[in-house]
Amino acid sequence: MPDTGAYLILGLASVAVIMGAFVASLFVRQRNLTRDLELIRQLSEEE
Amino acid sequence: MSAVQNVSSASTANSKTASGIGAWPPLLRILTVATIIGIGIALYMGLVYAGTDVDQGDVQRIFYIHMPSFFGAFVAFSAAVVGGIQYLRTRNVKWDTLALSGVEVGLALSIVNVVTGAIWARPIWNTWWTWDPRLTSAAIMCLTYAAYLMLRNGIENVEQRRRFAAVYAILAIVTVIMTLIIIRIRPDTIHPAVIGPSAQNAQGTFELEATRGVGAALGMNFPAWGLLVPITLMWHRIRLQNRIEQVEALKAEVLNQ
Numbered sequence: 001m002p003d004t005g006a007y008l009i010l011g012l013a014s015v016a017v018i019m020g021a022f023v024a025s026l027f028v029r030q031r032n033l034t035r036d037l038e039l040i041r042q043l044s045e046e047e
Numbered sequence: 048m049s050a051v052q053n054v055s056s057a058s059t060a061n062s063k064t065a066s067g068i069g070a071w072p073p074l075l076r077i078l079t080v081a082t083i084i085g086i087g088i089a090l091y092m093g094l095v096y097a098g099t100d101v102d103q104g105d106v107q108r109i110f111y112i113h114m115p116s117f118f119g120a121f122v123a124f125s126a127a128v129v130g131g132i133q134y135l136r137t138r139n140v141k142w143d144t145l146a147l148s149g150v151e152v153g154l155a156l157s158i159v160n161v162v163t164g165a166i167w168a169r170p171i172w173n174t175w176w177t178w179d180p181r182l183t184s185a186a187i188m189c190l191t192y193a194a195y196l197m198l199r200n201g202i203e204n205v206e207q208r209r210r211f212a213a214v215y216a217i218l219a220i221v222t223v224i225m226t227l228i229i230i231r232i233r234p235d236t237i238h239p240a241v242i243g244p245s246a247q248n249a250q251g252t253f254e255l256e257a258t259r260g261v262g263a264a265l266g267m268n269f270p271a272w273g274l275l276v277p278i279t280l281m282w283h284r285i286r287l288q289n290r291i292e293q294v295e296a297l298k299a300e301v302l303n304q
Contacts, residue, residue: 001099001101001102001104002102002103002104002170003104003105004103004104004105004106004107004170005104005105005106007105007106007109007166007167007169007170008105008106008108008109010166011106011109011112011162011163011166011167012109012112014159014162014163014166015112015116015159015162015163018155018158018159018162019155019159019276022151022152022155022280023280026280026283026284026287029287029291030287030290033287033290033291033294036294036298037294037297040294040297040298040301043301044301044304
């Protein structure tokens with residue numbers, strides 16, 4: 001039986017990175033929206 | 048209602064609905080937990096329960112994610128087609144949001160499919176990449192949907208952007224169908240078919256019955272990667288897009304005061 005375990009680990013790591021990056025992008029965009037909303041709130045209060 | 052009141056209520060709504068797991072709708076919470084548990088069980092089935100392939104060794108286990116992730120991408124891209132058709136029929140923004148979410152999630156799962164395939168190919172085909180018909184069509188599919196996101200962002204007129212995106216999402220499904228059937232219609236492909244007969248030149252085939260637990264592992268990974276992951280991620284992406292639209296509208300309202 002060939003020893004191909006290292007490629008399996010590489011494959012699993014790549015899946016974790018790709019899906020992790022997508023989920024992280026959702027969180028980052030959500031955080032940026034919250035900041036935008038806060039900025040808009042400040043601007044509208046100043047006017 | 049004044050812009051200040053709108054911003055204030057949106058800010059409250061945002062903090063109530065957007066941030067924190069506790070603020071998600073109950074069904075989304077259940078679905079998210081089910082997805083995490085489902086992925087955990089699917090990984091256990093693929094990595095522990097299923098036996099090791101005698102010819103390929105442990106790398107064959109990548110298949111349990113490789114194939115279901117393509118199915119998940121297919122589900123998400125199909126949702127984009129539904130969103131595109133329905134948007135053109137009704138001009139309701141929610142369908143455009145569904146299409147956008149489907150493309151983003153489908154693209155992420157397609158990239159998983161292509162990358163895991165390349166990693167499997169290195170020890171089995173002795174190369175990371177070859178311009179085989181299946182690999183080429185999968186690459187074209189990924190690039191087509193990446194182009195959707197770039198082109199969409201390049202159109203400033205909102206109505207025009209949504210109309211263009213709807214037509215594009217409908218037409219782009221051709222690349223998915225082509226990727227799906229190409230191993231059945233091109234005899235020169237070396238990509239194996241797990242379900243049904245492989246092409247004569249196929250390298251790296253394996254029988255479902257040859258190794259213990261392959262069918263059970265596949266049976267768990269398919270619903271996890273093919274249904275739970277795309278549906279849950281699309282729902283989260285739709286919620287995010289709805290909030291983006293709300294904030295954009297508020298920005299315009301404040302700036303126009």
